[in-house]
Amino acid sequence: KTCLLTKLGEDWLFLVLLGFTMALISWSMDYASAKSLQAYKWMYVELKGNVPLQYLAWVTYPIILIVFSSLFCHLVAPQAIGSGIPELKTILRGVVLKEYLTLKAFVAKVIGLTASLGSGMPLGKEGPFVHIASICAAVLSRVLSIFTGVYENPYGYTDILTVGCAVGVGCCFGTPLGGVLFSIEVTSTYFAVRNYWRGYFAATFSAFIFRVLSVWNKDSVTITALFRTNFRMEFPFDLQELPAFAVIGISCGFLGAFFVYLNRQVVLFMRRPTALTRFLTKHRLIYPAVVTLIIATFTFPPGFGQFMAGELMPRECINSLFDNFTWTKIWRSASPPGLGRSAMWLHPHVSVFIILLLFFIMKFWMSAVSTTMPIPSGAFMPVFILGAAFGRLVGEIMATLFPNGILFDGIVYRILPGGYAVIGAAAMTGAVTHTVSTAVICFELTGQISHILPMMVAVILANMVAQGLQPSLYDSIIQVKKLPYLPELGFGHISKYNIFVEDIMVRKVKFLSPQSTYRELDLLLQSTTLKTFPLVDSKESMILLGSIERCELQAACDWWLSAERRVYNQGQGISSPGSKVSWECFTFIDEEEQEENKEKVRPKWIHRGAAHSIVCSVATVYHCDITTDATFDWPLQIKAWEEAEMDKPIDIDHIRIDPSPFQLVERTSLHKTHTLFSLLGLSHAYVTSIGKLVGVVALKEVSPCLFLFSYFRKHGHLILMSFQSVMFL
């Protein structure tokens, strides 16, 4: 009884601790970056009157912070650079990315992100926060497992990271529900419902603490939304306004796709080997410094900034874009009370439309470029602001077209441009990330759900357009970074049902059998770099018995010809017991690992490789020890002995075999194969027919530990996923 309670308690403890830690980090980061922005503004205001000095301060402050952030990450942990969602998506797919979930990356990301956010550049917090929370979850589970060992299994690891992602998004803006949903949509293909429940719990707790902290700090009166809106509820919008909402949705779809395209082009340009990019790669800090300089110059309020509300910091932008006024109505008249920072949008000589349009266009390229800087940064918030500005623009146009509002039941209801801004923000972020849960995040951020149906319609339309044009921002980054990820089969790619494994498998599979000699084995190891080899009953029957990993074979081969075995063998005759004893002495090192390996299908290349290199190096040491003692007529004898030994059949009983490699049949559809590969995180599978090995399908191997799936166009009209088959020797 106590045992069960302890175990249960540990899971709760883990979720609570995770939620609490992340809430604290999120709040502290917000606090620190807000203070930094305050200092920035204070400096700018104090220098009023001296424009050159003002400009210097306006430009230098963010440059220092961004360069610091870039340098810090470069020195401490380069893994902390960028968003983090693409990498998490890859890790959740089952690939091990080295050094990605370490405490070092955590520190670099937290410090770097705080500095980035404090610079006032168009950068977001959401993506990096997912990474931070995942590291936090991984570290926390490791700490907890010291006491108990609960979180040691591989399934648990996925569960932990999934919860981490949910908490990351959830406590970033205090949006638990949207956090859970967004993290599901962004990171998973198949989702275990039990994690939904755990994520929901942890994210709610985290968001709760996050909001309570700001109440205690007197930032807000009680627990409310971060960007609370105050739209009227009795008649939020009329059915006649729906076409405008649809237009926002469709336009945001196109704009979102263009944003992804632009972002990728910038990255690809920076990777092209030109003199400029070579120079920038050498002097890493110049690129972020120059980008920051250009962006800060454009937004300098007394300069061009006055035409694009350049003085507003990201969060002020959102608050003002969501406000309850109709700017075209109050423009050039006396400011109503409570206008606050929204006054920045009202230029005495330039129309509100021009300001909004300029803001949108300038921020568009600024956001696309600034998210490519080598610092921890997300694109969610910048895109959110872009969407809000676009929505506001449409809303203001509508308010001008229908200046008298809508007459209904004798009451005149004015159009709410703020509502359009909320819808635009949701649609744009939805288009860029290919998710629909941005609508939920919007509800939670604004604390109002009155626009639910038009918003959901707009988000869906934006998604339909954007999904047809471009991959999501995260998938785009995965492609550019060449991360090993199996993309989801597009919704509607029906052709996958008509393609079977037999159409794509490699038939010329090479294999091992108990009759294979060490010579054949050696040849096989030298001629390929593959990680796994199938073992069949015999060349004639071809019945698949299992698979053997490369390292295992290498170790067996090395041991067979090792000096230690030779000495032992020649001392004892050809009796095998001796061989067995020494074998055991070599393998005990990874006994524990063997235990682990039997339990899972997923290969864990890096870990296994490391264990085996220990075995090999031990063997080498022995070899040296003995050969130094040998007399000079030994070499010839050794050669002869080795030649003789090479022709013996391999000692299959002493090689560890994966007794159940994943099997498919020839008529398994591509669709099902894809599902199984995604679900079980496979890298390859053997195709068998009544026990006989007939082929193999595998993800294309691109580097020792990484795999890549490639898309190609077939028949000129269909984007098909192809299992790039690997030839096994």
Place this chain on the structure above:
Amino acid sequence: KTCLLTKLGEDWLFLVLLGFTMALISWSMDYASAKSLQAYKWMYVELKGNVPLQYLAWVTYPIILIVFSSLFCHLVAPQAIGSGIPELKTILRGVVLKEYLTLKAFVAKVIGLTASLGSGMPLGKEGPFVHIASICAAVLSRVLSIFTGVYENPYGYTDILTVGCAVGVGCCFGTPLGGVLFSIEVTSTYFAVRNYWRGYFAATFSAFIFRVLSVWNKDSVTITALFRTNFRMEFPFDLQELPAFAVIGISCGFLGAFFVYLNRQVVLFMRRPTALTRFLTKHRLIYPAVVTLIIATFTFPPGFGQFMAGELMPRECINSLFDNFTWTKIWRSASPPGLGRSAMWLHPHVSVFIILLLFFIMKFWMSAVSTTMPIPSGAFMPVFILGAAFGRLVGEIMATLFPNGILFDGIVYRILPGGYAVIGAAAMTGAVTHTVSTAVICFELTGQISHILPMMVAVILANMVAQGLQPSLYDSIIQVKKLPYLPELGFGHISKYNIFVEDIMVRKVKFLSPQSTYRELDLLLQSTTLKTFPLVDSKESMILLGSIERCELQAACDWWLSAERRVYNQGQGISSPGSKVSWECFTFIDEEEQEENKEKVRPKWIHRGAAHSIVCSVATVYHCDITTDATFDWPLQIKAWEEAEMDKPIDIDHIRIDPSPFQLVERTSLHKTHTLFSLLGLSHAYVTSIGKLVGVVALKEVSPCLFLFSYFRKHGHLILMSFQSVMFL
């Protein structure tokens, strides 16, 4: 190009059509049941003054409707009885429930449910609506596939039903988001994210049409929430109120668990073979009639009903419980304007607390009992009302304890009992259904998200308590109905990591090999009722080649001894080509099915069984035709021939073999086995070790097509899931 567009278009068309149809059905049903309730009330009001007649009308009207509903379902389709969610959950697990997704069940459910809802009994619409939408989705896809064949694959079938569930919940109350989430939580263990996106689209479209229909019908001014609340937004609640919200959550957890317990006890009582239940089973209509009579008598407004707001129909209850007044303050004073139906809660002589408490207690058992009647009915709405009443009770108590409200920043904020009611409703439904998305449904129903954090906390607390005490209502029904469902491994049952397949597998596996004779095969078929048999290479090697289904073996056996083959054989000598030809003539019938079978792991017993019984009956007909022509000395010869044939080895080349049955290894953990069984919908798996068959694990077989998983207690303290192993001959 056109091909892709057509296919894509079809999926959209399917989603749009499904959404539109369901919105229309939902709206019409609401309209019809509202009219029916109007008539009921009109009758009651018209008879004012004549209490006996009034009572007669008050009692007769619902009895007629409920009896009609029960009779209609009994005659048209008994599958339409009950909620539908437990059955859908089972179907999505991969089990085929006969006659469950037919047009007949659809008609019975729609008509029956409308009548039930129109009776004013505490019955809900949500569960049956999931069933209706799933049938609609299944039928629609079948209709669309006539044109194209897109929706024919088994994966597509699951996809279709998942979307159906989402639409069902979504358009029931116009809550698309909550609908998608609730349907995921309730029906799935593993969820494909692509279905989230499709469900979201269809549910949004459906909810949109559903709300637009009521705008066109002038029920509402514009698209707003169904039970819209008008709580103040600037200060919805204070942090000091949180303990009260937590108390609501925890209490609702206990009450929800008790509700599930009570509901199950009523069903189990009705199933116990006593004289009373035998009588009720014989006269099916008496039970619903009596239950309705009792409930209607208690709620009769001039009688006991006056102490429990008996005059209020379910939807009126919700609207009044969510209102913005503090009843304890206005009790015994002049009614404020806009009080409306809420006046029913204010009895001139009895305190509001007593009324609320009586309402809660009476409705509690009424709801638990009325949902056991043999009519289409859900428990979601009744439980929602119970929760709202409980929350309101706590809210009113709080308002009495703190009559001056909360002082903050010089402004006095009064406590909002309506907010407590919303939180109570979400917590109670969450506890009964074991879901957290009821919070989302609540936001969408009320159109206000201001209480998001306390509500989520309350829902989580309610879930924690309820999940520890009882299964969810749907799982409880699954258990009572003995539906074949693989329950989710409890969250925190860590012991599953320490149990391996080798601990639970059956080692004494019996098998077939190519050397087996027909005599052995016949013995095997006669001595077991199992559905699948493993095929091994030979008795010595035991290498697993595949598995063969029972029907296949039966057919092979029958054909081997059939008169047709004998005649053919004796005419042609023992040449095998003849045998082959006729074999093909026998199997062509399910060639298409064979194609299908090769593509999937999941067995489809009923379908396959049916196909094979055709094969068998054809064989029988042939047999008769020929034996009637035979002369009288034939029988002895036939006997001798049959005996000789029986000792021949089975003709394995002409038997269809599943070439890749699912395999596990001895050290696969119970946790992983459970995951694989859930994910892939397996019913059994063979345990192999380097190709050798060493054991088998299977879900316990309870009836020809159904499997049941059983829980048992082990070591006195842990509830472990056991794979009840089946012995294969």
